[in-house]
Amino acid sequence: MLIDGRAVKSCTVLALQAAGAEVTTIEGLAPAGELHPIQSAFVEHHGLQCGFCTPGVILTTADLLARDPAPDDETIRRALRGNLCRCTGYQAIVESIRAAGAALAEATA
Structure with a gap:
């Protein structure tokens, strides 16, 4: 989940720690019935x-x-360190x- 826009492990955050903060779960990333551009990219590129x-x-x-609209592969892999995926091999x-x-860059241009 995101707390004030920053990714956190929901299993390690007490509800009290999120009091007064903006909490976003996967369900709240895009309006109901729509996909966020990130979700669409994962579907299109078989990232799941x-x-x-x-x-x-x-x-x-x-x-x-x-935080970094155009990260290089090393930065991406570093950001993913806390996420374990046994299916995709990460590429x-x-x-x-x-x-x-x-x-996202195209959408905001």
């Missing part, structure tokens, strides 16, 4: 498979791209994040 790690990876991506995730950054 079983879905277990997907919410954490996508919210980590949202945090990363808010498709990295490609999805690069594509998401480009899509």
Whole structure:
């Protein structure tokens, strides 16, 4: 989840610690029935498979791209360190994040 725009591990945050903060979960990233550009990039570039790690990876991506709209592969991999994915081997995730950054940049240009 995101607390005030920063990715955190929800299992380590007490509700009291989030009091007064803006909390965003994967469900709140885009309006109901729509996909956020990050989610669309993951679908288009096969950055997800079983879905277990997907919410954490996508919210980590949202945090990363808010701070660095065009991260290099090393920066992306460093940002993902706290997310474990046993399905993809991470390359498709990295490609999805690069594509998401480009899509967000295009949308704001």
